[in-house]
Amino acid sequence: MKVLVLAERPGAAEELSAGARAMGADEVALVAFGDMEMPPSCADLIYRVTVPEGLSLDNATATVNAIFDHVRPDVVLVEPTRHMRILAGALAFHGGTSAIADVMELDGDVASSMYYGGAAILKRKPGKTAIYLMQPGAFGDSVAASGANQEEPFAWVDPGATVKVLSSEPIEKSGVDLQKADVVVAAGRGFGLESDLDMARALCDKLEAGLGCTRPLAEDMKWLPRETYIGVSGLMLAPKVYVAAGLSGQMQHMVGCDRAGTIFAINKDADAAVFDQCDYGIVGDIQTVLPLLVNEL
Ligand SMILES: Cc1cc2nc3c(=O)[nH]c(=O)nc-3n(C[C@H](O)[C@H](O)[C@H](O)COP(=O)(O)OP(=O)(O)OC[C@H]3O[C@@H](n4cnc5c(N)ncnc54)[C@H](O)[C@@H]3O)c2cc1C
Numbered sequence: 001m002k003v004l005v006l007a008e009r010p011g012a013a014e015e016l017s018a019g020a021r022a023m024g025a026d027e028v029a030l031v032a033f034g035d036m037e038m039p040p041s042c043a044d045l046i047y048r049v050t051v052p053e054g055l056s057l058d059n060a061t062a063t064v065n066a067i068f069d070h071v072r073p074d075v076v077l078v079e080p081t082r083h084m085r086i087l088a089g090a091l092a093f094h095g096g097t098s099a100i101a102d103v104m105e106l107d108g109d110v111a112s113s114m115y116y117g118g119a120a121i122l123k124r125k126p127g128k129t130a131i132y133l134m135q136p137g138a139f140g141d142s143v144a145a146s147g148a149n150q151e152e153p154f155a156w157v158d159p160g161a162t163v164k165v166l167s168s169e170p171i172e173k174s175g176v177d178l179q180k181a182d183v184v185v186a187a188g189r190g191f192g193l194e195s196d197l198d199m200a201r202a203l204c205d206k207l208e209a210g211l212g213c214t215r216p217l218a219e220d221m222k223w224l225p226r227e228t229y230i231g232v233s234g235l236m237l238a239p240k241v242y243v244a245a246g247l248s249g250q251m252q253h254m255v256g257c258d259r260a261g262t263i264f265a266i267n268k269d270a271d272a273a274v275f276d277q278c279d280y281g282i283v284g285d286i287q288t289v290l291p292l293l294v295n296e297l
Pocket residue numbers: 116117187188189190191213214215216217229230231232233234235245246247248249250251252253256266267268269272284285286287
């Protein structure tokens with residue numbers, strides 16, 4: 001079986017290539033954009049694509065379609081970033097098939113995804129060629145990525161109509177990249193004041209963790225950036241350690257962290273749902289527990 005991997009981040013490329021091996025792939029080809037550095041022994045073949053100056057990555061549709069025609073994969077695994085979603089959609093059209101999004105699990109070729117905000121599981125089978133947009137951590141880590149990383153440049157194919165980048169401004173990112181963090185501290189509505197988040201930040205400093213949150217803290221209170229909330233409509237993470245502090249453990253949040261290695265929960269309500277889903281729980285007020293933890297660490 002041949003698998004083609006489309007990813008923007010080296011970590012995701014490695015995870016999807018390992019997933020391809022776990023699916024039984026005997027050939028894994030990967031598309032690398034720009035000067036993206038690939039982890040060693042990641043895939044058999046790497047097709048390097050240079051996006052012309054001033055063009056957006058979204059314009060790589062025709063190039064990715066050409067790589068697809070060249071490789072003729074049985075399965076395409078895609079990191080679900082905004083750019084990759086566009087490329088996957090165009091590729092599905094080109095290949096006369098469909099792209100299956102939000103895949104949490106693959107059982108053979110049947111893809112499971114969350115439905116109705118997590119109230120149901122949707123199971124879908126692919127069309128002619130399988131194109132799956134995989135959630136992070138969907139493959140677990142049972143198999144390692146492998147391959148000689150044999151690299152070949154692939155010529156840019158003009159997509160016709162182009163999306164031009166007129167200007168760009170870096171977003172000021174504060175703190176740790178949550179997708180890459182080994183440890184994540186997530187704050188919920190138990191943090192009554194914005195200034196209470198300093199307690200979570202102090203814990204993050206001790207644990208070298210990234211600070212995330214539940215949706216209300218980002219969407220309603222706007223205390224933390226929108227891109228830091230975790231859950232079905234936010235980030236799906238699989239860190240080694242997840243500290244859920246002052247959050248109730250609603251399913252819409254927990255699906256974003258239930259692949260964490262170890263989950264710790266702190267909540268003053270002993271009946272909070274989060275205690276059914278954590279490995280270790282502390283029943284207590286964050287106002288007391290967090291400073292104590294920070295002092296002890
Ligand atoms: C379609 C849909 C999609 C959604 N997607 C997401 C999503 O992606 N991510 C997400 O997070 N939510 C999402 N939600 C919202 C989700 O359903 C919950 O409402 C939300 O996760 C609850 O956030 P919370 O746990 O911070 O708040 P609450 O549910 O209000 O929980 C606060 C918790 O803090 C505890 N607490 C209070 N004070 C203290 C204290 N001093 N010390 C310790 N504990 C304390 C309380 O006991 C309580 O358990 C979605 C909802 C819908 C309908």
